[in-house]
Amino acid sequence: MIDSRFWWVVLLGLLLSACTSPQPAPVEEREVTRRVRAPASEESAGVQVYPLQNPAVVQLMEQADDAERSGDYATAAVLLERALRIRPRDPEILQHMAEVKLQMDDFEQALSFAVRSYDIGPRVGEICARNWRTISVARDHLGDAGGSLEAEQRAGQCMNTRPPSL
């Protein structure tokens, strides 16, 4: 009796674990794509305002991209942290980290990295839109609906502000 019940439990466990196995969602369905990257890229019509990367950082960013695509966010975060050791104030790396943290459901840190990226970044163009959209999504998950809405509006203004040097 006990035995058969035991095996049912095991079987159920196996089935459940099959359901929850860490299959990354297809790229186009992920929240970070849907709510951050796609609209930011659309709004900015490709206007990117950040300095050229050095090749070491490019290599780490590419590896982080690969890790992120395969759903290995922890590795992506480690690689981005290595990139930040090389360029600690690079708004692009900081924003990338924010988006990875978003996917790790670490909304507090997603918010922190996006804010840092905005603070020392160009505050205009696509990266600005991604900053505010990340802030919006993170605030949303942290239960700050008002702040989330405000951040979304800020994302829309990233193309209105004329960059000071242009």
Added chain:
Amino acid sequence: MKKATRKRKAKAKARKRGALRAAVWRFSLFLSGVVLGVGIPWLAWLDYRVTDEFEGRKWDLPSRVYARPLSIYPGRALTAQDLLSELDASGYRQLSGAGVAGTYDRSGGQFRVHRRSFTFDDALEPALELEIQLGAAGVTSVRRLDTGEAIDLERLDPAEIASIYPLHEEDRTLVSIAQVPDLLITGLQAVEDRQFKHHPGIDLRGIGRALLANIRAGKAVQGGSTLTQQLVKNYFLSSERTLVRKLNEAAMSLLLEWHYDKPEILEAYINEVYLGQQGSHGIHGFARASEFYFATPLAQLQPHQVALLVGMVKGASLYNPRRNPERALERRNQVLEVFAETGLLTATAKEQWQQRPLDVTRRPGASANRYPAFVELVKRQLRKVYREEDLRNRGLRIFTTLSPSDQARAEVAVKSGMGDLAARGLPESLQAAMVLADVSSGEIRALVGDASPGRAGFNRALDARRQVGSVIKPLVYLVALEHDSDFNLLTPIEDEPIQLRQPDGSLWAPKNYDGKSRGSVRLVDALTGSLNLATVRLGMRLGVQHLVAKLEQLGVEVDVEPVPATLLGAVELTPMEVAQAYQSIAAGGFTVPLRSVTAVQTPEGRTLQRYPLRMLPLERRDAIAVLNYALTRVVTEGTARNLPQLMGRDVRVAGKTGTTNERRDSWFVGYSRDRLAVTWVGRDDNGPAGVTGSNAAMRLWARLFSGLPAESVSLDMPEGAYWTWVELDPDARSDASCEGAVQWPFVSGSEPKSESPCLARLERSERKSFWRKWFDR
């Protein structure tokens, strides 16, 4: 008759024989009883010990602590001196033209480094020969030597900076038989036990041979012990020489061989054998010995190095290559001879290897306690998560943030700086501490806890809790700048005498450093000149409790009383706590807990724990950005104005000096864009030391930063603050084109309300031109 007697005699004989037989029988019965009753339990007991020990053999493995690996990429700021100091810390030896991992060669700015293979906290990297070109500004190119391909990014295997040992003090790195080089496996047998493959645990022929040799020589010159016997001896038995022990050893060897196969026994031997001593720690096993003598993993040893280790089995202290190099060399060459005799090396190879020096490192890979202050910090951070015994026994691989080259610079700065202070007439008994951290990541790069940096013991960087004096003042001004409707950097404040009643009822009348009061001063000048009266008046107006709250916001978890004297730094903090508070400011208002550990792995390289970068943005980053500018003015016009000359370089840094009553403590906190350092100088007994912030601690700081890569502090303002043009006396908003206009940063809304006449004129003409354009269309 004769017949009868003969018969009788025969009968008697037979009776006698029968009696003898019975006696023999009875004796053998007794004997087998003894054997059964004593021998069998004895054997069973030995068998139990052998199997129990062998099956359950779990060696306690010390934890290894690694520095941060040095990343190498074109564009990296790196001097030849720093690269050499990193290579030295990682146990690299200079050797020309040898294809040996763990060596480098240099000609001018060109370095050829043969990196060892290493399991980093995120990946295994293979051994690789690199050519690194250094120019005046740092790395100009990196190439693989095998393919000639240019490389964007590589890293060196990190220095092993410490081990955390088991309490019974055995130092060991485990290795599986598959990772052991063939030459070690075969060579060990050739030298110690040629019949290993064939004997059942003891080698009778070997014993006979040894006996003959010993008789011939008249003394014990040869041992007939097999590897199995040596292992048993190490494992289970004391070193006394008795017959019982010999019997036990033989029986246990036979039993060990009966239960386990040869590779298992050899693997145990290779991990167990005693090969040296470091302080109170025995060096056990070939793998650890390889790290200890050559700073190289066992798998990467060259034949002459294998020969040295095999030779040391005979007597680890007798043939210690560091203490008795000549004897060790002789023994090594003997062993190489045996390798050649037994066909393991060709005669020419043997001769080549015999020509080589010992090739051991000057000092052990992780000399007992090379970085005592930093390693203490590592242990404290880990003890919050791991039990002491796990730290000591589990063989954890601990990845830390220490930069060996920065640490070397910090140690030189403290040592030479203290000598300099003594030469300037300051007391000899002064102590010092230094903390160097990355601004953005909070990673501790160097830590010095004693004026003699190598000395373990009282760690002043972590434990010297001392009054901070004026180092606290910027926090008072930060609170003021947050009150943006009342204060900006130019706001006049009062620098007048003041008397305050203390909690104990006594009156407190602070004075300025020079005893004078200046009447009305601008906020920024009160800060850069570190004026006590102005600061106390400002702080009392704002409320001392705001200062206490600010300390807490900046990540300092210390109980501070909100009394007036707190405004002048009557607060006791450690250098680490001061570094934590200033990290937030230097990073523009992003608090990052200072860290010394980034990851912890199992001995197999599985990650147990990561300590990732985490940050927390403070609310008023606009005010912090304005404060940062004011702190750069401390260096250009204020109490630290000698600093640029002491540093001898043109880079914009920010900082604050601190001196306490009767010149007991000297503090300096300063930062470039990416690095922050805190220095403290004072006496352990807290007695008057004749020090001020700028005459002692700042000098050590300058020595450190004169050689570190440093970028100017960024003066970009975040949202909520901006740079604008103003005219002074009377203060008014102005324009770049106006005469006498200067730029200052303001928190939005705190800028002067009035317009200068010049700005007003400009705006009128702009309005006109606007209408003119309108009509001209």
